[in-house]
Amino acid sequence: MNLFNSRNFYNSISKSRNVTTSLVGDEKEIIPPNEWDLGPDSPLLHPVKEHFYHPHPERAFQFVLDNFKPLHDIVLFTNCTAKKPYSTTHTYKKIIGATKPYDDIYDLVTISSIGVIPTQYEKYYPFAHYAWDDNHRTPEEIKKVFYQVIGDRVKKFLEKFDYKYVIGVFRVTSKGKKALKYACDQLNKPLIEIPSEITFEKIKDNLMKMNVFQLLNSETLGELNDVLSKLSKGVHVDARKSWTPEQVKDAIRKRQKEIKELKKQLMAEGKTKEEIYEMLYGGNK
Numbered sequence: 001m002n003l004f005n006s007r008n009f010y011n012s013i014s015k016s017r018n019v020t021t022s023l024v025g026d027e028k029e030i031i032p033p034n035e036w037d038l039g040p041d042s043p044l045l046h047p048v049k050e051h052f053y054h055p056h057p058e059r060a061f062q063f064v065l066d067n068f069k070p071l072h073d074i075v076l077f078t079n080c081t082a083k084k085p086y087s088t089t090h091t092y093k094k095i096i097g098a099t100k101p102y103d104d105i106y107d108l109v110t111i112s113s114i115g116v117i118p119t120q121y122e123k124y125y126p127f128a129h130y131a132w133d134d135n136h137r138t139p140e141e142i143k144k145v146f147y148q149v150i151g152d153r154v155k156k157f158l159e160k161f162d163y164k165y166v167i168g169v170f171r172v173t174s175k176g177k178k179a180l181k182y183a184c185d186q187l188n189k190p191l192i193e194i195p196s197e198i199t200f201e202k203i204k205d206n207l208m209k210m211n212v213f214q215l216l217n218s219e220t221l222g223e224l225n226d227v228l229s230k231l232s233k234g235v236h237v238d239a240r241k242s243w244t245p246e247q248v249k250d251a252i253r254k255r256q257k258e259i260k261e262l263k264k265q266l267m268a269e270g271k272t273k274e275e276i277y278e279m280l281y282g283g284n285k
Contacts, residue, residue, distance in 0.1 A: 003254040019084050023123040030063045030124050031056055037152055038129060044114070045131045047138055049060035052149040056126045065160050068118050072106050073164040074231060077154075077180050077240065079111035079171060084128040091216060098221040102207055102228035106167070109157075111176035113146060116157040146175050147182060154183035165231060167192045172245050192227060196240035204251045205263060 026033050035056075037043075041239035043050035044057075047056040076099075081089040087096070096103065121127055158166065166184060168191055176239040177193070184191040199219050230237050243251075268274045 015274050019128045022125065023085065023128055028124075030060050030121075031126070036125055044126055045130070046098075047133045047142055049142065051130075051132070052145050054114075054126075057130070060124065060126055061115040061156075064085075064118065064121055065114065065156065068120070068161070069170070070161050070163065071184060072104075074106040074228075075161070075163040075165070076106045076108050076167045076169065077111050077176070078108070079168045079174055080117075080178055081111050082131070085122040086110055087122060094216050095223065095224070098225055099228055102225075102232050105228065105232050107163075108238075111150065111154060111179060113150065113175075115150060115153045132258070143175060147179055150176070151182035153178040153184075153193075154179050154203055155186050158183055158187055158189060165192065165237065166190065167194060167224075167227065169194045169220070171241060171244075172248055180279070190239035192237060192240045193242035194224050194227065194240070196223065196242055198240065199223045200243045200248070200251070205228065205255055 020038060022029055037056060043054050076095075078095060079091070080086065081091055083089045086092050086222055091232070095106075099106070110117045110119070112123065112127075112130070114126060114130050117127045120192070145255075166180075166189055168177055168180045170180075170193075172195075181191060183189075183195075203219050227237050257258055
């Protein structure tokens with residue numbers, strides 16, 4: 001199988017991941033450690049088709065379906081991270097911190113390349129031990145398998161656990177987001193996507209200065225906090241749609257064109273470069 005420069009990728013992941021032994025105790029593991037598959041050529045550590053059909057994630061996911069007991073009627077789905085366990089990462093700490101007043105009303109669940117992982121199971125193998133090179137060079141055929149297999153697991157999860165509200169907090173380019181949308185569409189289940197069109201409309205003129213393809217910015221966390229605040233008070237929140245990557249790029253291109261024309265106009269009026277930057281960017285070059 002094609003491992004996309006496998007040895008270098010495996011070595012880099014091993015250093016950043018640092019999880020090769022049990023985090024919960026050998027006797028508690030879903031899959032006994034003597035069965036683990038963590039060698040450098042393991043499909044669990046590479047973005048290949050075999051990654052999705054490996055028997056260990058399927059066994060672990062079935063364990064989740066059989067044993068997980070939702071604590072709330074709201075589920076908050078979000079991205080996986082390169083570092084494991086997820087809750088130790090900057091991304092999760094920001095989300096958990098921003099929603100601290102409402103952490104008693106939702107279940108936090110991760111969508112990853114090996115399935116659906118409630119926070120309670122994040123330290124178990126293979127959830128804390130796999131790796132995925134989530135970059136834009138992933139072949140389309142691999143992405144299709146991702147959407148098919150993971151989308152089906154998300155669907156099974158939502159079929160088994162009938163949450164009243166489903167919230168998804170994802171990067172606009174996230175494959176997990178697409179898998180969640182597929183599952184919700186199949187089940188005719190409303191999905192609250194964050195950041196939504198509401199947030200993007202507010203920040204569209206500032207997209208060039210923001211890394212909107214990443215998850216964490218104050219506007220996204222602010223919208224999430226607002227949604228959870230309403231739900232905590234029993235206020236209904238309708239489904240929300242996010243922008244697509246194409247919509248974000250179009251908005252950036254449009255704003256770039258507007259700024260270019262405005263610069264020409266200001267220069268024709270005799271404004272200096274410093275004055276133009278001050279007017280357009282608040283003095284931040």
